[in-house]
Amino acid sequence: MKITLTIDGVRYDDDVEPRLLLVHYLREHAGRTGTPIGCDTSNCGACTVLLNGKSVKSCSVLAVQADGASVTTIQGLAAGNGSGEDGWHPLQKAFHEEHGLQCGYCTPGMILAAVDLLNENPNPTEEQVRDGLEGNLCRCTGYQNIVRAVLKAAGSTTGAGVQA
């Protein structure tokens, strides 16, 4: 099937099998390997991206279902090429500053889930942050510094949400 997607600001036209998962399209067709895969059942959230600005688990969306949509991955979140800290999204900065990651495997999904969370609720309480991240599992951090990072970014993200 022919599909057209915009991924991190770049348009892709492709012909894909209907069964191709969006996450495999991102990783293996578009070369956006910043989005990892952690499970088969949409529980872990490692593959979370923004689809038309809303968080989704890209392992549970078919590429053909995303036809015409705009996708933001972790690689499209920073301004510029992301190599300089200056261009990082406030959540990328906050995760770094608050040590909200260890192995980093959950981090892309966790950050994009947090972007969505702050878009919905720019000034969340700790409990709202914890509930809002219920779909993203981390095995390293015990979540404490992730929650701190999101709360910290909440103070600085006004107007910094991602519109895709």
Next chain:
Amino acid sequence: MTATADHEVGRARTRKEDARLVTGQTSWTDNIMLPGLAQVAFLRSPHAHARITSVNLDAARTAPGVIAVFAGADVAAEQGSLPCAWPVTEDIVIPNHPPMAVETVRYAGEIVAAVVARDRYAAADALELIDVEYEPLPPVLDMPAALEPGSPKVHAEGNKSYTWSLANGDLDAAFADAPVVIERTYRQQRLIPEAMEPRAVVVAPVADEFTMWSSTQIPHVLKVMLALVTGIPEHKLRVIAPDVGGGFGSKLQVTAEEVLALILARRLGRPVKWTESRTEGNAAVHHGRDQIQKIRIAADADGTLRGLDVDLLADMGAYLMIVTPGVPLLGAFMFNAIYKMAAYRFNCTGVFTTKTPTDAYRGAGRPEATYAIEHIMDDLAFHLGLDPLEVRERNWIKHEEFPYTTISGLTYDTGNYEAATALAKDLFQYEELRKEQSERNAASAQVRLGLGVSTYTEMCGLAPSRVLGSLRYAAGGWEHAAIRMLPTGMVEVITGSSAHGQGHETAWSQIVADELGVPFEDVRVLHGDTAISHKGMDTYGSRSLVVGGTALVSACGKVREKARVIAAAMMEVAPTDLEWADGRWAVRGDPDQGKTIGEIAFATFAAHDLPDGVEPSLDCDATIDPDNFSYPHGTHLCAVEVDTETGWVKIRSYVAVDDIGNVINPLIVDGQLHGGIVQGIAQALFEEAAYDDSGNLVTASLADYLIPSAADVPSFTLARTQTPSTLNPLGVKGVGEAGTIASTPAVVNAIVDALRPFGVTDVAMPCTPERVWRAINNALPSPGETPPLQPPAQNQVDGGGAA
């Protein structure tokens, strides 16, 4: 070692690793793409125990995109046996462990065939075209039953792998006339490590040389083992652990998939990749824990411990993996924990079952031991009507008694249990919570409060090679580090540790910055590639800083000494006239005259005016073997609220005071503790690898194996006391496993504490709401009656004159 303006060590440095991790510029193994890369998929046994009667690969071989298909018989001649490096006794049974089953499968998830295809979709389709016929054999699922004479056998040699014992002191005398004897049986349920990154392996063959990328904790050990298993000469192998997404012991392994990927790449002469799915991994990655612990203590009427008797059954699963039989031994030295006693006996039998093999999982043996002793100490306190902290204090090693040789034979160098406990009690508001608990109990409140105590210690920093050798472990416990001074004064650090989330790139940079007087930013840490870091013992057992950090300090010292000679020549003074001050070599008495390492490095690069016989290099390396383990300790206190109507447990507050010696980076240390505590809580409340009666793993996916999210755990209050280790120059003790070891008993003790008024003495882990509810209701005399407030008469408690 506290931070000063000039010191890097002790600073809460944000991590160097983060720049690639928060921007998606990572190099997970599954990200690696190579020209012509083929995808491997494995067919796995749906049976726990069966004989393979036929395998038909024809349909799969002709499927679109399929390059090759193999069954066990096709690789039998070259696949060898997966290694067990810890034959704990002379007469241990180590069964043959083919990476791909040939005749018999012994757990659901064992590999029976492999497809190599042009992409992962074609490989997945072809798996379904393989026809394997099995003759089912009876599963062996229960350890005690497996040891009965008539039990079906997992292996022809029988279901017992080994029995290992340790004894010190006169145990019979300790128990003979003891006023209090308490005996309990605890169950360490089987756990699945669930590192967030599923395993993956890529192998690229070029002529007769092979490069393997693997999501592993142990590239160095893996390289040696692959050479031994496959016969490929070691110097023709290069193993790279790129970014690795967590391990927790699960990637401390030489796996069937790694061996088979190597064999298939060699067969086909093309690069191959295998990527695990979570569901596949839940059955195939080694599991953790799974012990039945029979524990017995004898005490005086005042609670003073006399003796400890431990009898373990440890589930090996179907085969012995790299350190499977040794895991309980790491606990053997820890049951006595921080307590003094006159006699101790430990006995462990390793049992084969038709389940996924077990092996190291965060803490490996020590969480199990700590859980049992900390739980039974609470039982002793309750039996005597003492506060749980009081009974501990009566038995623990006093801070002035260090160094102290324990009943199990370890010598603890330093510690201060009094200080950690006092601080924890204060932060926790222990007395206030006890008061609230009494009030709730007096009012028969629906929601009860329970306070859980865990005063843990552990042995880590694995390990002195001599000790490992005496325990029949096949390898040593040393570590390697090297410094490469670049002409511009930048420093490349090579470490034999292999980080997978621990932050070595940052912490190692801090150490080197102080040792060589260079800016933190000027240090780059290289690791995880055997072609760059040619030797190492890798990362597990909270060893990287304790052992690898010591090697790093030693290598830096050597660099400084080399630099001294060259600096002296540069300044035309004698080397003995120089002193290392403020991060450079300065002339004694004339501090304005000095040379930094960077300046000396450039002079060494130019090599124009070096003294005769001095080589033009500052590069140095060091290999360090520790003399002893290290012994972090701490006091964790947990308050839970238990809804007695539903059994729901809510952690209300949690205080952790840890003494891990000196701290290189408090940010990283806190992170290790947070994560460790949650993993221990997960064992207490949520997780269990469950099998059905036919031996199928029921918790096959993350929909069924419940690991906690942010919404399921609270924030923790952390604090530290600090008694530096005397066993290494950094004064560090290790922190990777401390949280996990400490938290499980703290949580379960809190739950049991809340339920003591109902006569409850234990709740099996995980303490699900249903189990908590049943514990309450089985113990209640009858509906409507006031619950007994006195300790119930227990058949497990005898002697008991003090009750």
Next chain:
Amino acid sequence: MIPASFDYTRPGSVEAAVEALAADEEAKVIAGGQSLLPLLRLRFAYPTLLVDLGGISELRGVRDAGDALEIGALTTHYELTRDPLIAAHAGLLAQAAGTIADPAVRHRGTIGGALSHADPAGDLPAVVTALEAVLVVTGPGGSREVSPAGFFADYLTTTLAPGEILTSVRVPKLGDGWGYHYEKFHPTAQAWAIVGVAALARRSNGHVAEARIGLTNMGSTPVRAGAAEAAAAGAEASAAAMRAAAQRADEGTSPPSDLRAAADYRRHLARVLTGRALARAAGI
């Protein structure tokens, strides 16, 4: 894990979707895909054709239909939690939708998909049961209306005939005096309910005049706790009275015993949680 091959079509109208579905016995409907895709990835299902409703704009959104709300089958759980009409007239649906899985799943998952999947551990089946919603089904022979009891047939099974699609859910507006609460008991935040209780109560003069209770995961389909409803009706609006009425919550249910809980514990939970849900619904 990777789905087996299938064909895919994305029709622009309900008629075209019905036609596509009727032409292939092994076809399956996909909406948000949040239940279906994990099943396909684990290869628990092998449809030959997926009929994606995503292109049918008439199935989206919530419409005021006088004394009821007409909720398009493609309305997502996220939209249910945000929609002002739902908030005003069917708040129970919004509250329960907000407990489903996690935010990312709620962005994709739809009410039509969740009901058609008919998982008794799902939250919305019990909620529409308590709300006495009408499910509007369209097939080759036109549209028909069916009650929740007539729709949910068994575990993961509905009475949808081949070629039929659930197109909308008509939810009667709650009148004055009604309160609601969804009490979900699940071991971790993103886990399925061990037991859930969807309770509605109409309060009048310090009493509960009327109650409706739907139970999640207390049988192979969502069930009404009829005996408890009857016991609550006319009872004093007190926690004790609600607890007493709730003692009958598990009557007539046949809860499963599984990895998460044994049947007797589920029965116990149903009674306790029904008492709590009724009390909340009645504003106690």
